[in-house]
Amino acid sequence: MSWQLRAEDLPDLARGATLLGTGGGGDPYIGQKLVERVLGERTITVWDPEDVPADALVIPTAQMGAPTVMVEKIPAGTEPTLALRMLEEHLGRTAQATMPIECGGINSMIPLIVAAETGLPVVDADGMGRAFPELSMETFAVYGVHGSPLALAGERGERVIIDTGDDDRQMEWLARGVTIRLGGVGHIAEYAMTGEQVRATAVPRTLSMALALGRAIREARERHEDPFEAIAAALAPTLYSHVRELFRGKVADVERRTTEGFARGRAIIEAPEGQQMEIDFQNENLVARCGGAVVAIVPDLICVVDAETAEPITTEGLRYGQRVRVLGISTPEIMRTPEALATFGPAAFGLSEPFVPVES
Amino acid sequence: MSWQLRAEDLPDLARGATLLGTGGGGDPYIGQKLVERVLGERTITVWDPEDVPADALVIPTAQMGAPTVMVEKIPAGTEPTLALRMLEEHLGRTAQATMPIECGGINSMIPLIVAAETGLPVVDADGMGRAFPELSMETFAVYGVHGSPLALAGERGERVIIDTGDDDRQMEWLARGVTIRLGGVGHIAEYAMTGEQVRATAVPRTLSMALALGRAIREARERHEDPFEAIAAALAPTLYSHVRELFRGKVADVERRTTEGFARGRAIIEAPEGQQMEIDFQNENLVARCGGAVVAIVPDLICVVDAETAEPITTEGLRYGQRVRVLGISTPEIMRTPEALATFGPAAFGLSEPFVPVES
Structure with missing residues (x-):
């Protein structure tokens, strides 16, 4: 079932995404602030993976870099949408939705910035089921959707397209090299796929899970209950x-x-x-x-x-x-x-x- | 005046290009062998810069990397043409000619490989008037034609497009990073320009000058004359x-x-x-x-x-x-x-x- 995400949900989502980041993924707080600024009073449509039309083009968006740099080098906020538009132009096709490549850390927020800016829906799924450090570490890739072509946008408007065919590790290697030379952070669009491919390759409902986890922890604290029991209860289903x-x-x-x-x-x-x-x-x-x-x-x-x-x-x-x-x-x-x-x-x-x- | 370049001219051209390489530019001998293999008995049309139609699209092609690596890592030979085709596709336009970006070293030969493979003419001009180590060090850039978008092809079919707008130093910085991660050598197409822009920004007739220099040195040796006097005589006009x-x-x-x-x-x-x-x-x-x-x-x-x-x-x-x-x-x-x-x-x-x- 598809649902609407509001600005008030973002602190809970950030908390849950930090937990699923397993120590990494970058601090979602910065991403949260960027989403809030763009979203205002509006809402973001979140598509359940079952609701994505089979032939719809989904273009995931993300930030790449070392979390230690991400917290010091704040993005302008326009780079992830630029990356999406670059990939659309390169493919000669228009995206019907965006999606996270990982559900932990700042990358739970980057697709929401894109959604808030473009009006596109976000698919409630991702390709890591947590956070991982490399772009090739995706269930998408494991089950047959490859990352190339990848579009990479820099903060000074640099535009890079990388296509390494089926070799996602080489894509990661080259994109990492560019990101290092951009100062440690870049914004990307990659793993373009259809709705059918989302259902075949993505870890489903991780955005709603992150939100539920963050909300459960907060509500337990507000009720002076044990937040650890709340985490277990939120994960159980x-x-x-x-x-x-x-x-x-x-x-x-x-x-x-x-x-x-x-x-x-x-x-x-x-x-x-x-x-x-x-x-x-x-x-x-x-x-x-x-x-x-x-x-x-x-x-x-x-x-x-x-x-x-x-x-x-x-x-x-x-x-x-x-x-x-x-x-x-x-x-x-x-x-x-x-x-x-x-x-x-x-x-x-x-x-x-x-x-x-x-x-x- | 346009003219035809034959395989027999290549050793003289290689010698002259090595001289103009001022110690760098990579060893043109490897490039010479690659041109010979593709060219066979055919000839390459060399366009004098004055003969290039004003609105013709000229796409220069080159190798980038450290010469110390270039001599150990022999290219497959198909990469420079792949780079040209990538840039054509990205621009949505077809090249009418290719051109060297530097007249010294291996980059005097790379456009000839492309010409031999595609049948395109080569323009008798370049953007360095010698060899320089960085892609931004071009008379093209000095006089208003910028390198972006740049297409970079790797030996395993990697395809990278870099667009840094007017910032040719940032283009060099990012392309160098990719080249390092490709193992030290990449093949590129960049500084796409019109015939009119060639006349406004290129150093003219450096291909024919390299050929004349190499020929003068060889002929002087054959006649037991002083090759240093021959160099001076070839440069004088x-x-x-x-x-x-x-x-x-x-x-x-x-x-x-x-x-x-x-x-x-x-x-x-x-x-x-x-x-x-x-x-x-x-x-x-x-x-x-x-x-x-x-x-x-x-x-x-x-x-x-x-x-x-x-x-x-x-x-x-x-x-x-x-x-x-x-x-x-x-x-x-x-x-x-x-x-x-x-x-x-x-x-x-x-x-x-x-x-x-x-x-x-």
Whole structure:
């Protein structure tokens, strides 16, 4: 069922998207402000994936770059729509809708900026089911829709079109190179597809899930109820039904470096009794280990949140001494097939450990 | 007057182009072999700039990358024509001719590969009047024709279109980033212009000049005459009328590194009496100094050649112990105006010395 998104929904959506960003994806707060500015009193039509006409052209829009740079280099706001228009022009076709490429972090907001500016609807689905650091890590690609041609817009009106055919990793490699030379952030339109292809390749209803999660946390706080129980209740009816507390403790150390266009590093969280959890990240949290043993690993979600309020914390927001809980959330089957794991499972990040579902 | 170029002309053209490459521009020998393979017994029509119809669309084609990489990474040969076709498609117009963007090094040959493959004529002119390391260092740009949109083709069929409007330096910056990620070499089509614009912005008749220079050196050797006198005689009727021997000696040291997509370094040449000449290069020779004093500087040509045969030597061909002469050759007025010097004079390379004509 399609529905209308209002400006009042955005803070809840931002909170849920930060949780699904699993530490990365960029801070959606900046994106939220950009949507609010354009949207005003109007609403955005959100299409359920089942409602997208089979032959409608859907052009996803996003921001790419290192989250550490994104929070310092605020976009003008017009770049994502420019990217969409560039791709339309290159394809010689007009989009009937836009869509997120990932449901975590700022990229839950970028398609809403485009929707608010153009009046296009946004499809309630995405291609990562969370946030991932690379453009090739898409269920779209896993199930046969490729990213090329990609349109990339820079803040000074730079326009770049990249077409690497079926090779989405080469597309990511070249687009990342351009983004680095644009100062670390670019805006893109890619993975153009039909409504039928959305249904075959996307993770469905992740925009509404992010909104429901953010709303559940807020309402629990307002009612002085346990926000962690609210998270579990909000996830139960979705494809992400399992959530588990992996660790509770204090941030003891964060090592962070921005290299090759990514924010990479490791966070160490220490329990009062002295045990430690180590979380490695590349933009997003990739693997959580206790005493060297894997507790949760990509593509499952590893979310660091405030120990009391359940407010999600991004990797660039981690600070020494924060009291946090680490949550593990299971991912849908579409993200755990052998083909999916080959694209964004542990080996795709150079991790030697196999994927083990967080619920097992 | 337009004329026909035959395969037999290519070795002379390659020699002359290496001289005009002033140490850089890539080794034209590889390009020569690629032209020969495609051309066979046929000929290429070379259009004098005066003969190009005023409204004809001319699309220059070239290779970009570090010469040190170019000699190791041989192109398939089809990339430059792919780049031309990509730009035609992007512009929605068909080219009536191609043209070199520089007359030195391998880029004297790349448009000939395109001409041999497509049957298009080549315009006898270019935008550098020598070789320069960056795509923005063009008389085209100095006199109002900009490089964007640029089409860039990779050896595995990668297609990239870059449009930075009037900002040719940003175009160079982004295209260089893509080229580095393609492994150090890419093939491009850029600076699309009309015949009228060719006459307003290009350095004329540099293809025929390169051929005349290479032929003069060869014929002098065959007749056991002085090839250095032949060079002077061949240049006398051209826009590059002044040639002077700057130094004679032995290569004593070469320091060379491939960084940021360029071959940078310094060569030291030592005379028997102990004086030294230092030549700094970024792909091409930029400045020649004796005892710290500038003897010749960009955009004038600084050419290192074999002391006996006058065979030109590229920076990547410099070896310890080679006996060489260093020639300074004056450049045409179109390359020495204040606007031209701002684009490819000493300051554009971070050199603090002012331009001083080599003949003064």
